[in-house]
Amino acid sequence: MATRMISWPRNKVDELFSIADTGLFMSRQQQLYADIGEEGIFLIRANARGDYQVPLPFAPGQPGPILTKVPGQAQWKITREGMVLPIASVPVRQETLEIIPRHLADKLTSPDANGLRYDKLKRTYVDVTEEGTVMVRKNTDGHYQASSTSELIPSGPLLENIEGMTLWQRKATNTPASDAEDSGPTPGKRPRLDEQVEAVNPVADNNPPAATLNDNPYLWASWGKITKPDSVESIMIGQLHYPIVPKGPMADQLPLVFIQHPEFAPSRFEAFERMLQEAPSLQPVATSHHAATNTRKVDGAARLFEKTLTQQVADVYKGFTEPTSRAVAKRLFELSNESAEFNGSGLARMKQTFRYWEGKSNLGVPRLGDPLDMLPVASSNDGARRIVELHAPDSVTPLQQLNFNPESTHAWQFYAELPNAPGRLSLLLASILGHSGYKVFLPANVENVQLTPPTLVFKRPNHDKVYFLKVGRVETDAIEILPPSMAELDDPHLKTRIGDEAHQSLVAADAKGDVVWLMGGVQHLLAGSPSVFIIKER
Numbered sequence: 001m002a003t004r005m006i007s008w009p010r011n012k013v014d015e016l017f018s019i020a021d022t023g024l025f026m027s028r029q030q031q032l033y034a035d036i037g038e039e040g041i042f043l044i045r046a047n048a049r050g051d052y053q054v055p056l057p058f059a060p061g062q063p064g065p066i067l068t069k070v071p072g073q074a075q076w077k078i079t080r081e082g083m084v085l086p087i088a089s090v091p092v093r094q095e096t097l098e099i100i101p102r103h104l105a106d107k108l109t110s111p112d113a114n115g116l117r118y119d120k121l122k123r124t125y126v127d128v129t130e131e132g133t134v135m136v137r138k139n140t141d142g143h144y145q146a147s148s149t150s151e152l153i154p155s156g157p158l159l160e161n162i163e164g165m166t167l168w169q170r171k172a173t174n175t176p177a178s179d180a181e182d183s184g185p186t187p188g189k190r191p192r193l194d195e196q197v198e199a200v201n202p203v204a205d206n207n208p209p210a211a212t213l214n215d216n217p218y219l220w221a222s223w224g225k226i227t228k229p230d231s232v233e234s235i236m237i238g239q240l241h242y243p244i245v246p247k248g249p250m251a252d253q254l255p256l257v258f259i260q261h262p263e264f265a266p267s268r269f270e271a272f273e274r275m276l277q278e279a280p281s282l283q284p285v286a287t288s289h290h291a292a293t294n295t296r297k298v299d300g301a302a303r304l305f306e307k308t309l310t311q312q313v314a315d316v317y318k319g320f321t322e323p324t325s326r327a328v329a330k331r332l333f334e335l336s337n338e339s340a341e342f343n344g345s346g347l348a349r350m351k352q353t354f355r356y357w358e359g360k361s362n363l364g365v366p367r368l369g370d371p372l373d374m375l376p377v378a379s380s381n382d383g384a385r386r387i388v389e390l391h392a393p394d395s396v397t398p399l400q401q402l403n404f405n406p407e408s409t410h411a412w413q414f415y416a417e418l419p420n421a422p423g424r425l426s427l428l429l430a431s432i433l434g435h436s437g438y439k440v441f442l443p444a445n446v447e448n449v450q451l452t453p454p455t456l457v458f459k460r461p462n463h464d465k466v467y468f469l470k471v472g473r474v475e476t477d478a479i480e481i482l483p484p485s486m487a488e489l490d491d492p493h494l495k496t497r498i499g500d501e502a503h504q505s506l507v508a509a510d511a512k513g514d515v516v517w518l519m520g521g522v523q524h525l526l527a528g529s530p531s532v533f534i535i536k537e538r
Contacts, residue, residue: 108125120271142516245343467518475524
C-alpha cells in the first residue's frame, strides 16, 4: 500500500522521539512525523510557506495535504484535502516554484560550471529556464530539489541541469495512468491520505513574499536532535535536544532562552540584518520554562523581529535618514549584546527596547531608552579649541550624530522661504522632532521662540530623560563648542524662551541627573543639500 512509504505503525510509536505535547515525533533518521488521529502517524515536511505537509512520493510532482494542529490536543488534522490523484484524461498540474525576487537574485554569485549560485549564507540557488531563480537542496538520494528558507528537507520539484548550459529545468516525472486505481473518494466517503494531493492555487502560490509571516507555530520542532550536541549548549523539549543561542551576560536573570535554527548560528550585525531581510524564518525562537509544571512553552507563533532592525528604527523615528537608522540599529545591536555577535540577552534587550520605543511598554532598558541616549559625547580634534567634525548625512559611519531628513515635514518649506528669519530654525527642528515621536515644549507665546539663543526642550512620552537642544545654523563641515558663559539653568531669560512647562520639566530632570545636553540645527554647505543634525554636547 502506498501509504506505508510515509506512515509509521502506531504500535511502534515508542520507537519515535516525542516532542512534548505537540503531537510531533522525530525518528532516528531525523525525519519528522505527525499524529493525524484516525488517519495514523505520517511523515511530514515544511513546505515553502512554512506549513507542515505530508509528502506523496507515490505521486511525483504533486504536493500532499496541508496539516494544522488540533487546538488543545496532541494531534494534527488535514485542513486542505487537495485533489485526487490524476487519471489519464486529467493533466498533472505543475507544482509552483518559489521564485526569489530579482533584486535578491542579483546579489547571488555568478553561476558556476554546473549552474549553481550561492548567497552570503552559502545556500544554493539555480536559474530555472523560463521561470526564475530558486533555492535548491540535495535530497536523501543526492538529487537537487527546489526548496525554501523555511524547510531543512526539500519538498519542491526535482530539478536538473540542462546539459552544456548553466540553466536548470524541472526533471521529468512519469505518473502512469494505471497507478491511479481509484478515481477518488465518492460522496460521503472520507478520502485516504494516499488519495490526496494539494490543490494548487496559481494566484496565491505565485511568488510569495520572502518576509511573509507563517501561521505554523511548530516549525521549530524540526530543529531538534535525537542526540545531545557537544559543541553548543542545548535544552530538552520532550525527548529531543534543541541547540540554543548562547545566553549572554544576563544568563542568570533571563527567563527566556532562544532555540537556534540549524542554518543560522550567532553572527554579527550585518549578517543578522541580511537574515531578517532575506530569510526571516531563520531567526531564533523564544522559549520559557514553567517551574510549576516543569514544562517549556515555545513561542513559535510570532517572530522576534518582523522587519530588519534598521527598518524598525525608521518606523519609530520617521525623520531619521536611512544611514542614521542603520547606525542606530547597529549601535543598539552592539549595546544590547555587549558583544559583536548576538546572544540571548541581546535578543531580549533589543525586543524590549523596540517595544519601549513603540510605546507598547513602560519598561525601558538602561542606556537604551532612546537613540539620543545612545549617542556618544561629541569628540573633538586635539587642541585647545573644541572643534567637532560633522558627518555628511549620507555617510556610513558608527553612530556619532543623528541626521534627519529636512523635508520630512511641511515646516521645511516655511523655513526655506526665509531661513535667517528669527524663530524659523527652531520651529523647523520642533516639527521634525515631533514627526519622530518627541513631545516638544513650546512657550505659550510662540513668538518667544524668536528669542536668542534659540533653544528647544523636548522628551518622549514614556521616557524620563529631558533633552536640552541648543539650536544653530552651520555653514562648514565642523562646529566649535564653546563653554557656556553661565550654567544654562541660571540663565534669567531661559524660562521666557522655552516656556513654563519646559522649565519645570527641565529643573525636575536636572535634579535627578536626567537632562541630556545636545546641539543641533541645519548644516548649509555650498557643495551639498541642507541637512539637519543633532550631536551630544555632554
